[in-house]
Amino acid sequence: MASSSNNFHYHYDPNNDNLNQYFQEQFSNQFQAVEEESPVKRKPRTYIDRKREEGHERLWNDYFSDNPTYNAHQFRRWFRMNKPLFLRIVNRLSEEVPFFKPKRDATFWNGLLPLQQCTAAIRLLAYGAGSDSVDEYIRLAECTARKCLEHFVVGIVDLFGRIPTPTNTRGS
Numbered sequence: 001m002a003s004s005s006n007n008f009h010y011h012y013d014p015n016n017d018n019l020n021q022y023f024q025e026q027f028s029n030q031f032q033a034v035e036e037e038s039p040v041k042r043k044p045r046t047y048i049d050r051k052r053e054e055g056h057e058r059l060w061n062d063y064f065s066d067n068p069t070y071n072a073h074q075f076r077r078w079f080r081m082n083k084p085l086f087l088r089i090v091n092r093l094s095e096e097v098p099f100f101k102p103k104r105d106a107t108f109w110n111g112l113l114p115l116q117q118c119t120a121a122i123r124l125l126a127y128g129a130g131s132d133s134v135d136e137y138i139r140l141a142e143c144t145a146r147k148c149l150e151h152f153v154v155g156i157v158d159l160f161g162r163i164p165t166p167t168n169t170r171g172s
Contacts, residue, residue, distance in 0.1 A: 055139025
């Protein structure tokens with residue numbers, strides 16, 4: 001069995017103010033030195049012109065135009081609900097939840113339209129995909145997709161109190 005050759009025994013005395021003060025000063029000095037050595041360096045954001053309008057136009061033509069690319073059966077399979085229910089949800093959110101109201105950004109460009117925002121949220125929920133998975137088709141950034149999802153869920157709970165169905169969205 002190994003035995004310690006160190007017979008040093010230290011007894012901590014919490015009433016030893018000098019020792020406490022010394023350790024507090026050392027801790028403060030070390031903490032301050034670390035803070036000064038490592039300033040917060042933010043990685044500059046790269047602007048990507050996602051051509052949001054083209055994303056909205058593609059979405060509209062694929063699913064919502066008078067002659068859509070994909071039929072009602074495909075819509076239901078991909079969105080996990082029928083198109084009229086989806087459109088009632090989008091309309092209600094865009095009327096009553098400020099996040100989904102169409103707006104312009106600081107440079108007076110149109111922001112994302114409610115149809116794009118809700119489509120992103122529904123797809124993230126329906127497939128359990130990562131928030132960057134909707135960028136190529138719907139044309140919105142990962143952080144924006146995450147915000148859409150958060151506001152969508154809160155909006156649905158606030159407006160409907162549960163998952164919307166054709167019955168509880170009528171007359172809205």
